[in-house]
Amino acid sequence: NKDMERTYIETISALALAVEAKDSYSRGHAKRVSAHVVTLAKEFSLDKETISILQDAALLHDIGKIGIKDEILLKTSSLTAEEKSQMHRHAIIGENILKPIHSLAKVAYLVRHHQEQENGKGYPDGLTGEEMPLALKILIVADAYDAMTSDRPYRKAMTKRETKKELLKYSGIYFNPKVVQVSLALV
Template sequence: YLETITALALAVEAKDPYSRGHLDRVAKLIVDFGRHLGLGEKQMKVLENSAELHDIGKIGVRDELLRKKTPLTKEETDELKHHVIIGENIIRPIKMLAPLCRVVRHHQERYDGTGYPDGLKGKEIPLEARILKIADAFDAMIINRPYRKAMSRQEAVQQLKKNKGTEFDPGLVDKFLEIV
């Protein structure tokens, strides 16, 4: 089981240079966050494994999009958004990974319903996906990207606060800020 997750995560890292280290950092953040929330062992395992595999769908995205040093066009953004469905389709046939499908699919949903792929809002979004969204975004903000410099931790905290209730679950943001 663990070997399967590790192999798939390594495949993502080989395809997408940005993912190197990101998956491990998000997994650590999400485990700390889940413990802080008092989640049970089963939910914790889903969270940790989802963190390692949330971007597995990037395997199906063109290399030039993943390595582009300027902001993506609307068409390129639309293509990249498809990675959540590709990811779900990759892991669905692996029975032991089935519990991760809904988290991988919905980790880019927004609390206000303007996310993707299904436009879910609020509590319609699985709890694990709402948790992953915050940890994933926080890590993405505090590291250098090809098209922008990293924010400071304080700037990232301000972004989370600013986007409470729109991008992120407001109650979960408050809890997350207690641990970062």
């Protein structure tokens, strides 16, 4: 049904805008990550449904930041251990916001896990690369790439060259090596 599909897309877009309204440094971040994941997903020949889920997850991956205090979210200096702990909650808060919407169950999974790392030292669940679906690995790299190339409250944007160096440095540690390789070939 076209009307339901349009309403769904409009709802996703409105939720993504809600995040940006709270964190001005995130303006455009979700859309850029979304475009990047679609390009990567096509390179990996993922099916249409998975690409659609991934696109929605990219738009909504930071929705949990709505539940994080502004003084933490917009802090210009390093976060304390307690503040980092609070910030880490955004992934679970995001999942909890989306979970009641049955059609977003797979999106909610990706939102919960978008801060995981290849080596199992990410959050909230410490998943290893072997435990992560390819779609999640793609989201993690696309999110990191855009975060690195964008200004943040606590630092200026990195150059593309610096970002490439950083992604390669942490390939196999934070990021899936194959996804990094394909991503860097496209940018």
